Each structure stands twice: as C-alpha cells, then as structure tokens.
Amino acid sequence: MKTRKAYRAAVALLGSALLLAACGGKSGGDADGSPSGTAEGSKGTGGGTTLGIMWWGPDARHEATKKALEIYTKQHPGVKFKPEFMAWDAYWQKLPTLAASKSIPDVLQMDAAYIQEYVSRGQLEDLSGVDLSGIVDPNVVENSKIGGKLYGIPLSQNAQGIAFNKEELAQYGIPLPKQNWTYDEFFQWARDAKSKLPEGKYPIGDSTTWDGFNFYQTSMGGPPVMTDGGKTFHLDKDLFVKFYKTYEEFRKAKIVPPAEQSAAFLENDPKADPMASGAVMTRGATTGSVSALEQLMPGKVGVVNMPIGPAGGGWAQSTIFLSVSAGSKHKDEAKAFVKWFVSDKEAGAALGLTRGIPINPEIYQALEPTLEQKDKLGKDLYDLAVGKALPFYSAAAGYSEWVDTYKKELDAVTFGQQSIEDAYAKIDKLGKDLAAKAGAK
C-alpha cells in the first residue's frame, strides 16, 4: 500500500511536470538554434535567388505587397520571394525568436518603436550606401538615421494628431478644434464642451499611457522621457503632477469617461471604439490609422494636430521602414529590392496607400487622383501636423516593461487606488533603474 501511494504521488508529480513543460519549454526553446528557416529557403532554385521577406499589417497590405513581389519577379526573373506576413502582435513575438536563432529573413519591415533595439543588437544591415536621392527627401533620410547610419528605408509619411466627431460637435454647437491649439486651449475646450454635451458623452478621453505625457513634457520644452538610447531618464515631477491633476479634475467633472468605461475601450472596434461608439468626441489618431476610424463612421471624422506648447507638439515623419538583415546571404539583391520598393511606379500603384502616404512624392502624385475620403484624411492630418512637429520619440530598447508599468500605475490612479505622487515615485524609480542598467553596459 505504501509503495502504491508513492507510485501515485510520483505519477502525479510527473504529470504536473509535463503539464508545466509547456511553460518551461517555451522559455528554453530556440536557445541554441542553428541558422535555418529562411537561410535554407534562400538557396533558391534554378540558379536564381530567393529572398525571405516578412512584414506585418492588415489584409489589404498583405494582398498589395504580394502583388508587388510578383511584379518584381516579373521584372527581375532571377529573384523569387519567400514571403511571411502577419498581424502586428504576432510579428513582434516572432521576430525576437528569429533573431535568437539567427534566421531573420533577408528583408523585413521595421517600426520606429523597435528599430533602435534591433540596431543596438547588430541585427540590421547599414543601408547608408543605398542611393535615395530623388526618391526620399534628404531631411527625412537624415532624420531616420541612427548613430549617423541608415538602417531602414523609410516607406511612408506618418503623423500624430487628434480625430474628432465633426458632425456631433456641430450638432451641439461646440466649436471645432483649431490647428495649433495649445494644451491650455485644449483643456479649456474640453471644459467648455462638457457643458454643452448631454449625459453620457465626453469631450475627450482619459490619458494613462507614457506617450501622452511624453508629448506634454516635450512640447513644454523638456527633454523626452528617454534619451541617449535609454541611458538617460527624465520624468519631470512638476509637469507630471500638473498634467495628471488636470485629468483628475476632469474625471470628477465627467469631462473624461469614468475609469471602468475607459478600460473597456478598444480602438477600431465598431462597438468599443471610444469615438465610433459615440461616447467620446475626440481621440488620438495617426495618418496611418485614421482611415480605419473614418470607415467606422463615414463622413463624420475631422482631424487636427496635437495640442502644442512653446516647443511644438506631436510628430510627423516616417515610422515604417524596410530593413535588411545583417545576417543575409543576399545583401546586394536585398538592397536593390528595398530601393525598388520605394521607387518603382508599377509597385507604387500596386501598393497604394497600404502603408500610409508613400514617401516618394512622384508615386504619391500618381496616386492622388484615385484617393478616397478616408485616404485624404490621413494626408490632411500630415499637412496639419508637419509645421509644429517634434521628433518621434519611441520607448528605448529594454523599456517595454516600463511602458506597461506606466499604464498600470496610472490606471490605479484612475480607479482611485493610489495617488498621483505614488504613481510618480514607482514609475520614476523603475525608469532610473533601467537607465542605470543601460548606462552600465
């Protein structure tokens, strides 16, 4: 009987170990992976070259890009592709594992939020040698450089701004937001608008993410929260408290929705989008994303640039790039392809606006007559934002956890679980720890 019990216990323990192997196994996997996957694919067939290429995006972008790849193969019969495409989340989950196993595809789409991390790990090829004169504005090229070198070919113009429900604002007699409004005017506009809106409708949304405050701090002339690749961290306490006290006042006055409603918002979801659901009159939008909102509420969306301070406000620049893997065996072919991607007219027609406003003015001009209202909104937003735009500030490499912590601590403030000062202390400490760690490397 004793042995039987021991056996049973052993089986159960082994069983639990096996069940848990899923967790343990994932963490351990790919640690010693050998170059495979795309490297294997790039041996090619029939003497030609096969380039691995990977991007994220919605279906329309997938279809358009596949069409462009076919055009390239038609023009360059020696080059074939092995495309992989997925949604944003899946892409950034997959890429680190590919990087760890040294099997990043030859050509890959990159985002301004992540490119620094991959450059700092030596994963991307220097593309400074690719001649972009006459294709991309020299200033844009200069702005896209990291440490003086170009690691990604900018693909499109993008800008941050605010979308508003022009139809309902007019209906309730609220003046529409104006270009280059200041933060003070923005806050005052929200207070005034509240008095004219019925119950259950709110002029603006709550703010709990780090980029919202980073816009504020930089527009007031302060440094971005993270500089120097994350080695310097600066979160201005006075501005922080002032900014979030304003939102605290707004929560009490019902100028922003209650916390539990804010937590349920899901952008671009027909029912849960803060604006499309009819609950909030404004929300943040970018050139690349505003068309999705316009499709949810056709004819109702207007755009304006971010509120500004003495230094400016918002950003207007390229945030999507095509990069070449530093481990690629076909660098020359890959470089030729990425240049073609932003310069060929046929490709431009096939790709349309699936990655925002094409960076190449000639290609945009060819597309302009065919644009729909949803595409024009993006262009309008860019034109409004570009004058006062500040640089695009992304979270530095290694700060993804800090970004999550920021939101969680601020959420706790909105639910009344802690004070603004406590949230500041925690966020500031984690940020300074990370900066010290980055500086030690």
Add this chain to the structure above:
Amino acid sequence: MFISPWLIGFLLLTLWPIAQSFYLSFTEYSLLSESVWTGTANYAKIFAEDATFAKSLSVTFLFVLFSVPLKLLFSLLVAMALNRNMRGMNLYRTAFYFPSLIGGSIAVAALWRSMFGIDGYVNQVLAWFGIPGVGWISNPDTSLATLILLNTWQFGSTMVIFLAGLKQIPQELYESASVDGAGAVRKFFRITLPMLSPVMFFNLVLGVIGSFQTFTSAFIITKGGPVNSTYMYALFLYEKAFKHYQMGYASALAWILLAIVALLTAINFAASRYWVFYESEGGKPG
C-alpha cells in the same frame, strides 16, 4: 527498445527544454543577446523586490480558491442531474458537454468579453429589470469574479468524469439504504460522496493544476487588467518572456510555479488519506 521513439521524443522535446530552462533561470537572457550567468539574482529579485510577483500570485491563489470548489460543485450537480434514465438523456449530456468542446478556446474568451462588456448582453438583460450594469471586466472589483465564472462554466470534462464515477456506484447500495429508510440527502452523504471520493480527488488535483495555469481567459478577455486585478501567474510569466524578453527571469518564474504546484499536489495527496475512500482497500479511507 519499443518505446525508444517515445523516449527520444521525451528526452529531446521535454526533458532537454526543461533542463535548459532550469539553467536559464540562473541567467539573464534577452533572446537577442547571449545569456549571462547571474547566479540566484533572478530568484532573489522575484522574492525580495517584485511586487508584481506577489500580486499575480495572490490573484492566482484567489482564482484557484474560488474556481476549483465552484467548478467541482457545479459539475457534480450537473452530473447528478444527468445520471438518470430518461428519454433523450444522451442528447442532454451532449448539450451540457458541448461548451467544453470549445471551452478553452479563444473564440469563447472573445464571446465572454462581449457578453460581459460594458454594453454587453449581461448588462442589457440587467437593464430590463432596472438594474444598472457595471463594467464586469473593466472594473477591478468584478473582473476576477467574471473569469472565475467562465472557468466554472467550462465544467464539461469534470462533469463527464463525475458521471462515469456515478455510474460505477452499485445500485444495490441505494436499494438497501432505501430499505433501511434513508432519505435522499442521507443517501447522498453516506453513499454517493464516499463512493465518489476517488473521482472527486482526481478532479480536485487536475482542477488545481489546471487553474494555476489559467492563461487564455486572462490573456484574451482582460489582458491581466484592469490594474492587475486579473494578472494570472501564467500571464505574468508569458509577458516576462515574450513581451519583455526576460527569458531568464521567466524561467525562474516557471520553476517557482512548478514548485508551488508540486507542493500543493503533495499536500492534496497527503490530505487525501483522510477523506478519499477506496473500495478495493477494504473500506478504510486511503
């Protein structure tokens, strides 16, 4: 010899990664760069500094504490209701088991999200009765309870095991108890429960292990929020590994989870001698 295909698979795909993760738990490893040996620094940080670790552990314990008994109770009730000889019984059994077929899937989690959303069906039904709805999953006070409810609702496989156990109970026991004048309640506590205790034990152990690893519902429905109120341990581990790329830290978390689950399972086994009744062992508990 004949088990070698299985054995090789086990060694390469299970044991080796487990050993790897044990090694990694003593390192700092970001996937993009080489792993660096840091000794027990990960474990020290987890236990001494990491407030999120304590939070996610307490959320998970709360979840297990409520969802396991609720699920056992509920699935036993359904199993007893379905343990009758009635026309069309198989149809009912299938209908009740059905949610489990699609149970742990993402689709169900997404359905749950829209049901308990702030404009969801639950609040609409409540509104018919004049009860103001709350944001079930977007309010930190109710979000965990909503997930517990979902877990309880996925009672199918537990229920099927109970049903099989109920069918094993000899009818003579009930008949002779009736002759002795025992009522339904007495029969349940004196016959059904003791005879069912090995099955109950099995379901309890599996339930505890399974609940500790709850991931899908927290990941899809609430993303651990609001304010970490549903930040399950498995989700915490996953985000450390695949969102923040702290593989070493995540491996340490996985080993701590293994230790906790193993300990709880051991406690369950130790406690079982006092309440689990094996007929084959001559009627003595244990």
